[in-house]
Amino acid sequence: MQCDYFDAGVCRSCTLMGVGYDAQLAGKVAHAESLLAPWADAEWLPPVASRPEAFRNKAKMVVGGTVDAPSLGILDAERHGVDLTGCGVLAEGLRAAFPAITTFITRARLVPYDIPARRGELKNVLLTESPDGRLMLRLVLRSTESLGRIRKHLPELLSALPQLAVVSANLLPEHKAVLEGDVEVPLTADETLAMRLDDIVLHLRPGGFFQTNTEIAAGLYRQARAWIDELAPATVWDLYCGVGGFALAVAAPGRRVLGIETSAAAVESARHSAAEAGLDADFAVGDATAVTGADAPDAVIVNPPRRGLGAELCATLENSTVDTVVYSSCNAETLARDLAEMPSLQPHRIRVFDMFPQTDHYEVMVLCRRAPR
Structure with a gap:
């Protein structure tokens, strides 16, 4: 590859x-x-x-850049965002969803969290794809400050990504090197993503482990x-x-x-x-x-x-x-x-x-x- x-x-x-x-x-x-x-x-x-290639069913993306030009990927040595939305090991369905998600970040004014300055709201975007192409999106936030704007603009995101089945906000107020916090706020009626493997259907909740x-x-x-x-x-x-x-x-x-x-x-x-x-x-x-x-x-x-x-x-x-x-x-x-x-x-x-x-x-x-x- x-x-x-x-x-x-x-x-x-x-x-x-x-x-x-x-x-x-x-x-x-x-x-x-x-x-x-x-x-x-x-x-x-x-x-x-x-x-x-294209085998990963989940993307754990650190949010960087600015609210008008957010990046999804990793951080460099200076703790600045590096965009990896074209990563070849990610499933094609994940990569295809990133443009709509970055547009949503801008419209909902979700300010990327600046680690050195300890300012901003949106820390990570966690996206999982099921075998049938359905998606689970988790927005890791510093606080509940942006929940109203997220709910306001969520219908636009769901319209742009009809395969998006589960959306939640995860709260991580602490300044520490972890991906997610302990509190999950459901934002859609569905709270589980159905993962079909042969004749087994597993119901994955936000934060649940899946290979x-x-x-x-x-x-x-x-x-x-x-x-x-x-x-x-x-x-x-x-x-x-x-x-x-x-x-x-x-x-x-x-x-x-x-x-x-x-x-x-x-x-x-x-x-x-x-x-x-x-x-x-x-x-x-x-x-x-x-x-x-x-x-x-x-x-x-x-x-x-x-x-x-x-x-x-x-x-x-x-x-x-x-x-x-x-x-x-x-x-x-x-x-x-x-x-x-x-x-x-x-x-x-x-x-x-x-x-x-x-x-x-x-x-x-x-x-x-x-x-x-």
């Missing part, structure tokens, strides 16, 4: 830009193989490749379902379940599925999706790391953040009666560490999924089975 921003030195976020895609994928597989070399008996399945690459996310769910269906466990827990993707993918008649997640909003979304699909899956708000070994299920699916499972949960799984663990990881280094702490749960199959082309990052999924006692 060729990128003018990268070639000009404007943005270097894509660290592998200019490297042939086949070489990128081979390098990721080699990296995973080196980290997981201690489990030499595991079967390595062919890696799942991504489109090398960056929709096609690869679907591949992860397919793989987990195939492994679980092959082993046919009667009970499955999905830890760090988010909006319920893995839990809903493996739900089946006669199988009890429970998803556990710290976010109450994500659990509400997962319950909505399960009810709408008529799937037998329960969801609960809770800390995955605090799950005890009592009444352990037959199988557990884990999809933790980059820090991994940690010693406490690894010990719980190691000392439990759980026979199968499907571990989906975005950090093969913490994955290798966690696997070493669960020696009774041996990797049987491993597969790399290229969630993040043009970077060193990738997802890797491992099927672990308990060794005979």
